[in-house]
Amino acid sequence: QSVLTQPPSASGTPGQRVTISCSGSSSNIGSTYVYWYQQLPGTAPKLLIYRNNQRPSGVPDRFSGSKSGTSASLAISGLRSEDEAHYYCAAWDDGLSGPGLYVFGTGTKVTVL
Amino acid sequence: QVQLVQSGAEVKKPGASVRVSCKASGYSFTSYVITWVRQAAGQGLEWVGWMNPDSGNTAYAQSFQGRVTMTRDISISTAYMELSSLTSEDTAVYFCARGLYDSSAYYYWGQGTLLTVAS
Numbered sequence: 001q002s003v004l005t006q007p008p009s010a011s012g013t014p015g016q017r018v019t020i021s022c023s024g025s026s027s028n029i030g031s032t033y034v035y036w037y038q039q040l041p042g043t044a045p046k047l048l049i050y051r052n053n054q055r056p057s058g059v060p061d062r063f064s065g066s067k068s069g070t071s072a073s074l075a076i077s078g079l080r081s082e083d084e085a086h087y088y089c090a091a092w093d094d095g096l097s098g099p100g101l102y103v104f105g106t107g108t109k110v111t112v113l
Numbered sequence: 114q115v116q117l118v119q120s121g122a123e124v125k126k127p128g129a130s131v132r133v134s135c136k137a138s139g140y141s142f143t144s145y146v147i148t149w150v151r152q153a154a155g156q157g158l159e160w161v162g163w164m165n166p167d168s169g170n171t172a173y174a175q176s177f178q179g180r181v182t183m184t185r186d187i188s189i190s191t192a193y194m195e196l197s198s199l200t201s202e203d204t205a206v207y208f209c210a211r212g213l214y215d216s217s218a219y220y221y222w223g224q225g226t227l228l229t230v231a232s
Contacts, residue, residue: 002157035218037158044222045150045158050214088158092217101174102148102160102217 003028004089004105011111012079020087020108022072027095028103034072035090036065037104038083045088049074076110084112115139117209117223124229130197133226135209142190143167146216149183149194152225153205161207163216164192199230 005023012018024030036049047056049065052072062083064075072091076083089105120134135147149161162173164183171183182195192209206225213220 033215033217037219039158044208044210044225045219046222047213047218047220050218054214056214056218056220090158090160090217100172104150104158104160107157 002106003093003095003103004091006087006089006105006108008106009109009111011113012076013113014079014081016079017075017077018079018083018110019076020074020089020110022074022089022105024070024072024091024093025095026070028070028091028093029067029072030070031094032092034065034067036063036072036074037088037090039086039088041085048087079112081112084110086110115211115221117211117221119207119209119223119226122227122229124231125199126232127200127230129199129230130195131199131228132193132195133207133209133228135192135194135223137190137192137211142185143187145211147183147185147192148210148212148219150208150210150219151205152208153202156205159205161194166192196228199228201230204228204230 033051037045039045052067053065062078087108093101093103116138118136143166146163148163164171166185185192208225209223210219211221
C-alpha cells in the first residue's frame with residue numbers, strides 16, 4: 001500500500017490535456033522533491049520530471065509537473081497516442097515506513113481514446 | 114553511452130536465495146549510486162534500496178531488511194542484489210537504476226530481471 005495516492009486511470013482524446021494527481025503527506029511530498037516516471041508495457045520506467053517540475057533533456061515540453069503542499073500533479077498537454085502508458089509519481093518519505101524510503105505512487109494508466 | 118545490463122531470468126524455489134547482477138558501462142562506476150526497484154506482474158513499482166559503489170554503503174527499504182544485501186565488484190563495474198528466504202511474493206521483475214540530474218532521478222535503467230519463485 002503506497003503512501004502516494006494516484007487515480008487508477010485517466011483518459012483523453014488526441015490533443016486534449018490530461019492531469020494526473022499525486023496525493024501524499026508532510027513526510028513525503030510536503031518536504032521533498034517529486035519525480036514522475038512513464039512506463040510503457042514491458043519496458044523499464046522512463047524519467048519524465050525531476051525535482052517537482054524539471055524536464056530531462058529530450059522530454060517534450062508537453063509534459064509538466066507541479067507541486068503544492070502535500071500534492072503534486074503531472075500534466076500532459078496535446079495528448080498523443082504514444083502517451084498511452086502508466087505514470088508514477090515518487091518521492092522520499094521519512095514517515096512510519098522508516099527513514100529514507102523512496103516511495104512510488106500507486107500509478108495511473110493513461111488511455112488515449 | 115551509459116548502459117546498465119542485468120543478468121538473465123531466474124527461477125527459484127521458496128526459501129532459496131537469488132543474486133541479480135547489474136553491469137554498468139559508459140561512465141565511472143564508483144561515481145553514482147545504484148538503486149534497485151522491483152515490480153510484480155500487473156503491479157506498481159517498489160523501491161528495494163540503494164548502494165554507493167564507491168563506499169559500499171547501502172540503505173534498504175524496511176520491508177526488505179534482513180533479506181536483501183547489495184554489493185559490488187568495482188573491478189568489473191558490476192552491482193549485485195541478493196535476496197534470501199524467497200517466497201512467491203518475491204516473484205517480480207527487478208530493475209537496477211542510476212540517477213542523472215540527482216541521485217533520486219532515476220534516468221538510466223537496466224532491462225530488468227524476471228525472478229520467478231515457485232515450488
